[in-house]
Amino acid sequence: MEPLNPYSTCGRYAPSWPRRQFLGIAAGLGAASWLTPVAQLLAAEAETKSARERAQSVILLWLGGGPSQLETFDPHAGEKIAHGTKAIDTAVKGVQLAEGLPRVAEELGSIALVRSMRSKEGDHERGVYLAKTGYRPDPTVVHPSIGAICCHELPAKSAIAKTATDIPRHISILPDAWPARGGYLGGEYDAFKIYDPQAKLQDLTAHVDEARQRQRLAEDLSVVEQAFARGRRRAVEGTLHRQTIDSARIMMTSDQLKAFDIAEEPESVRALYGDSAFGRGCLAARRLIEVGVRCIEVTLGGWDSHVNNHEIHKNLNAQLDPAFAALVRDLRERGLLEKTVVVCGGEFGRTPEVNPLGGRDHWPHNFAIALAGGGIRGGVVLGESDPEGGRETPHAKSFADLHATILQAVGINPAKEVITPIGRPLKLAEGEAIKELLDVRV
Amino acid sequence: MWAVWAKNLLFAAAVLGGLGGMAYVVRPDFRPGRPERLPAVPFNAQEARLAVEPVNAALRRSWEAAGVEPAPRAEDLAVARRISLALTGTIPSLEELRLFEVHPAENRLAWWTSHLLADRRSADYLAERFTRAYVGVVNGPFLLFRRRRFRLWLADELYANRPYDQLVRDLIATDGVWTDRPATNFITATINPDDENNKPNVNALAGRVTRAFLGLRLDCAECHDHPFADWKQRDFQGLAAFFAQTENALFRGESKPFEGIREATGELEAEDYSTGEKHVIPPAVPFKPELLPREPAHRRARLAAWVTHPDNTAFARATVNRVWAILFGRPLVEPVDDIPIDGEVPEALDVLAQDFAAHGFNLRRLMGLIVLSEAFARESAVGAEGASAAQEKLFAAFPLTRLRPEQVVGAVWQAARVSTVDDDSHLLVQLARYGEENDFVTRYGDAGEDEFEPQSGTIPQRLLMMNGELVQGKIQQNLLGNASTQLAWLAPDDQAAVEGAYLAVLTRRPTDAEAEHFIARLRDTTGEERARRMEDLYWTLLNSTEFSWNH
Numbered sequence: 001m002e003p004l005n006p007y008s009t010c011g012r013y014a015p016s017w018p019r020r021q022f023l024g025i026a027a028g029l030g031a032a033s034w035l036t037p038v039a040q041l042l043a044a045e046a047e048t049k050s051a052r053e054r055a056q057s058v059i060l061l062w063l064g065g066g067p068s069q070l071e072t073f074d075p076h077a078g079e080k081i082a083h084g085t086k087a088i089d090t091a092v093k094g095v096q097l098a099e100g101l102p103r104v105a106e107e108l109g110s111i112a113l114v115r116s117m118r119s120k121e122g123d124h125e126r127g128v129y130l131a132k133t134g135y136r137p138d139p140t141v142v143h144p145s146i147g148a149i150c151c152h153e154l155p156a157k158s159a160i161a162k163t164a165t166d167i168p169r170h171i172s173i174l175p176d177a178w179p180a181r182g183g184y185l186g187g188e189y190d191a192f193k194i195y196d197p198q199a200k201l202q203d204l205t206a207h208v209d210e211a212r213q214r215q216r217l218a219e220d221l222s223v224v225e226q227a228f229a230r231g232r233r234r235a236v237e238g239t240l241h242r243q244t245i246d247s248a249r250i251m252m253t254s255d256q257l258k259a260f261d262i263a264e265e266p267e268s269v270r271a272l273y274g275d276s277a278f279g280r281g282c283l284a285a286r287r288l289i290e291v292g293v294r295c296i297e298v299t300l301g302g303w304d305s306h307v308n309n310h311e312i313h314k315n316l317n318a319q320l321d322p323a324f325a326a327l328v329r330d331l332r333e334r335g336l337l338e339k340t341v342v343v344c345g346g347e348f349g350r351t352p353e354v355n356p357l358g359g360r361d362h363w364p365h366n367f368a369i370a371l372a373g374g375g376i377r378g379g380v381v382l383g384e385s386d387p388e389g390g391r392e393t394p395h396a397k398s399f400a401d402l403h404a405t406i407l408q409a410v411g412i413n414p415a416k417e418v419i420t421p422i423g424r425p426l427k428l429a430e431g432e433a434i435k436e437l438l439d440v441r442v
Numbered sequence: 443m444w445a446v447w448a449k450n451l452l453f454a455a456a457v458l459g460g461l462g463g464m465a466y467v468v469r470p471d472f473r474p475g476r477p478e479r480l481p482a483v484p485f486n487a488q489e490a491r492l493a494v495e496p497v498n499a500a501l502r503r504s505w506e507a508a509g510v511e512p513a514p515r516a517e518d519l520a521v522a523r524r525i526s527l528a529l530t531g532t533i534p535s536l537e538e539l540r541l542f543e544v545h546p547a548e549n550r551l552a553w554w555t556s557h558l559l560a561d562r563r564s565a566d567y568l569a570e571r572f573t574r575a576y577v578g579v580v581n582g583p584f585l586l587f588r589r590r591r592f593r594l595w596l597a598d599e600l601y602a603n604r605p606y607d608q609l610v611r612d613l614i615a616t617d618g619v620w621t622d623r624p625a626t627n628f629i630t631a632t633i634n635p636d637d638e639n640n641k642p643n644v645n646a647l648a649g650r651v652t653r654a655f656l657g658l659r660l661d662c663a664e665c666h667d668h669p670f671a672d673w674k675q676r677d678f679q680g681l682a683a684f685f686a687q688t689e690n691a692l693f694r695g696e697s698k699p700f701e702g703i704r705e706a707t708g709e710l711e712a713e714d715y716s717t718g719e720k721h722v723i724p725p726a727v728p729f730k731p732e733l734l735p736r737e738p739a740h741r742r743a744r745l746a747a748w749v750t751h752p753d754n755t756a757f758a759r760a761t762v763n764r765v766w767a768i769l770f771g772r773p774l775v776e777p778v779d780d781i782p783i784d785g786e787v788p789e790a791l792d793v794l795a796q797d798f799a800a801h802g803f804n805l806r807r808l809m810g811l812i813v814l815s816e817a818f819a820r821e822s823a824v825g826a827e828g829a830s831a832a833q834e835k836l837f838a839a840f841p842l843t844r845l846r847p848e849q850v851v852g853a854v855w856q857a858a859r860v861s862t863v864d865d866d867s868h869l870l871v872q873l874a875r876y877g878e879e880n881d882f883v884t885r886y887g888d889a890g891e892d893e894f895e896p897q898s899g900t901i902p903q904r905l906l907m908m909n910g911e912l913v914q915g916k917i918q919q920n921l922l923g924n925a926s927t928q929l930a931w932l933a934p935d936d937q938a939a940v941e942g943a944y945l946a947v948l949t950r951r952p953t954d955a956e957a958e959h960f961i962a963r964l965r966d967t968t969g970e971e972r973a974r975r976m977e978d979l980y981w982t983l984l985n986s987t988e989f990s991w992n993h
Binding site: 123139140168186187188190192193202203204205206207208212215216219220221223224225226227228229230231232233234235236238239240241242244245247248251252422 | 578646649650653659822823826827828842899901902903909910914918952953955959960963978981982983985986988990991993
């Protein structure tokens with residue numbers, strides 16, 4: 001029998017609510033109960049726009065801990081708040097970056113900056129939740145991250161890939177304590193976690209040879225499964241156990257696993273991304289996009305610089321700069337940048353003041369993030385922070401706005417409502433897409 | 443050559459040493475004596491039958507009224523597995539199963555229940571489950587260390603079987619420093635460290651109290667009147683106001699002692715959206731105001747007295763529904779913390795709630811009644827196709843639910859040993875277990891707070907079970923450590939080896955078809971080849987649906 005493609009509907013075979021719920025939907029309300037009528041209309045409208053023009057994938061370069069806007073994308077060289085941090089010119093006239101990012105500066109023609117980001121959360125865990133889901137933490141529901149939404153909403157096959165994707169389509173490389181989750185869409189939409197692409201992938205290799213593996217799965221396990229399924233056929237189908245094993249097997253033997261193997265890249269390409277786990281993660285992310293993975297987050301943590309802010313940023317910028325710049329350039333040269341939204345930032349910024357330990361503390365009031373590709377207009381700089389370090393920022397943008405922008409770029413209507421498991425309808429993103437960033441085609 | 447000698451030496455040492463005992467345990471005719479540690483029995487088998495009868499009568503009435511045929515009674519071993527997973531988060535050991543089977547059939551489930559309820563493993567496991575409802579799973583401001591301290595305190599309280607109403611009053615009303623009075627962490631868990639006032643979050647506390655102790659979701663009334671139910675924003679604010687005077691007094695110089703959580707002064711103010719005026723919200727309860735005492739001035743103490751008042755039926759109902767959910771994997775009323783306050787609830791919920799209140803909020807008695815009820819002993823397999831939706835809804839058939847990651851890892855550990863893994867184990871065993879368990883739970887994927895939402899399995903879970911190091915370490919050849927090797931080498935024949943593996947992993951004997959298949963796999967094998975085949979059998983059983991799901 002031909003094995004089913006495990007990701008035919010993006011990570012799941014069929015609605016994977018166990019039978020009890022699934023039957024309730026199918027029998028009582030119709031499968032479309034997931035959508036409200038208004039949202040259905042909106043969704044239909046959005047889908048009529050040409051799908052080929054849309055971005056297909058999202059790469060999030062996650063700077064965990066909260067990078068300082070002043071030492072990255074929004075320097076105020078010469079001002080008191082810079083505390084000595086210098087700035088460099090970029091490919092875009094009149095726009096400067098902090099001194100540790102010379103290669104990103106060269107690519108700035110493809111990169112947009114939002115210098116008026118504002119968050120409502122000053123705690124790491126809550127801030128990460130808001131940044132990754134576009135919603136503040138809520139005790140009644142867990143919101144899905146942007147990658148889970150993309151996997152849930154977009155067709156099974158990415159227009160970039162030649163064949164169907166049989167590795168997970170939502171991946172977290174070098175995850176920290178809070179990797180992207182599926183939230184109310186279900187655990188099967190959680191990001192699949194991998195670590196330094198240099199190391200062997202975990203749990204993907206059987207401990208026994210192929211003959212013994214086949215004996216175990218085809219002969220032995222079937223005997224046990226048959227005994228258990230007697231009198232439980234429907235309930236056992238609802239567990240998706242056997243299908244999940246099959247998907248795991250397909251993945252274990254998939255050629256696409258090579259996408260994780262950056263050793264296949266020429267030395268010159270690897271060198272461009274830099275000799276760091278983060279750089280290797282960015283390179284793996286590009287390879288994964290090419291086999292149809294929808295969303296990848298690559299984490300570079302350690303930005304929580306309460307002590308020795310400048311030194312910490314100098315070291316981390318040395319990893320971020322080559323990786324981010326090489327990723328944008330590599331995608332552009334391969335014609336993939338238009339099809340891939342790249343977002344680079346963390347959960348909040350850092351104080352304009354430097355504390356007695358040479359650190360900067362949490363500052364959610366205004367900070368900066370960078371975006372590129374997927375119809376995002378390169379070279380645009382949006383918003384301005386106060387050169388004297390005030391809290392107020394004109395035209396402040398929220399993470400909800402950022403999420404709406406990304407969804408719009410990949411062709412998902414941010415205003416589409418889904419009925420959450422608690423019965424409350426929620427928009428995929430509650431903000432407004434940032435029009436100034438989006439190419440007219442989007 | 444050296445390897446052969448090493449194995450012989452190892453075998454001699456094993457037989458002469460402590461492993462001699464294991465050789466007996468893996469024999470099917472092994473019948474142990476009574477355990478040395480006599481469990482504290484909350485009630486004997488006969489008392490249990492009497493006490494559980496009203497619950498059973500209510501269940502039967504609900505089945506009759508709906509015209510639902512209850513599934514047949516499950517095998518005792520299947521029920522024993524459920525009870526073990528429910529109360530200790532792991533499966534019975536081969537050693538325990540041999541003990542279980544020497545008890546007379548009519549008493550063995552009551553004995554097993556009493557035995558486990560008095561086991562420290564049960565207090566430890568249930569403490570984690572309750573901790574989720576009380577302080578959640580978010581680590582954020584609530585540091586790992588404090589959560590652990592809280593959980594240990596709770597485990598001690600559960601082990602002592604403290605009346606549940608007293609325990610809840612402690613959670614809501616205790617004053618003091620979190621190290622010395624761990625119950626205060628119910629309050630401190632809501633303090634945002636970035637908040638300069640160092641005040642607990644009154645809205646989060648009102649939400650927790652209503653969900654965890656009253657089975658009500660008032661949280662959405664935090665910002666607006668409840669969209670479906672009859673709750674007003676004022677109801678929520680009135681509850682929140684009980685926490686308005688609570689503060690966390692930090693160290694402020696020698697003259698002022700470090701007091702921790704205490705009551706001070708202050709009022710909750712709310713802004714009227716239409717007029718923009720601010721007004722003081724007085725503390726008020728959303729229903730049964732007559733149960734709220736006027737004294738003392740300590741606001742949280744008043745709230746705690748109201749929440750746990752024996753006539754506040756919402757408290758007992760919420761507790762029964764949550765305990766039912768923890769034990770069955772699914773609540774009687776879904777979702778677990780949304781029980782209609784005036785609407786109809788299943789009769790069994792009310793019968794259990796009344797019994798709980800009438801017997802001094804005795805948690806062990808409540809858990810005993812639930813696991814010894816007719817619902818807990820129903821088959822999960824029905825007819826050819828399976829249970830109907832109505833049978834499942836009314837607990838006329840036992841529901842299939844995904845095991846929690848802690849239960850899976852606990853069961854893997856236990857299945858790999860013929861003797862019982864518990865607190866008596868060597869410290870090194872416990873430490874190794876703690877580290878492996880944490881890693882496994884993280885990678886298996888924690889269900890978070892919504893742990894009773896129905897879920898299917900995930901691919902990373904399957905990869906972890908098929909190829910992960912933990913499972914491999916527990917099934918590979920290791921005469922001293924692993925049951926699979928011990929069964930391969932020490933079981934008297936093929937049938938005993940296969941049966942031992944089934945009992946140790948799935949808590950049942952193989953069907954005829956299964957026995958035939960696996961005995962044939964072992965037939966005429968010896969030495970390493972035999973150990974490999976046993977490893978295959980163990981791998982297969984650990985990767986079955988049956989192992990990862992409660993049924």
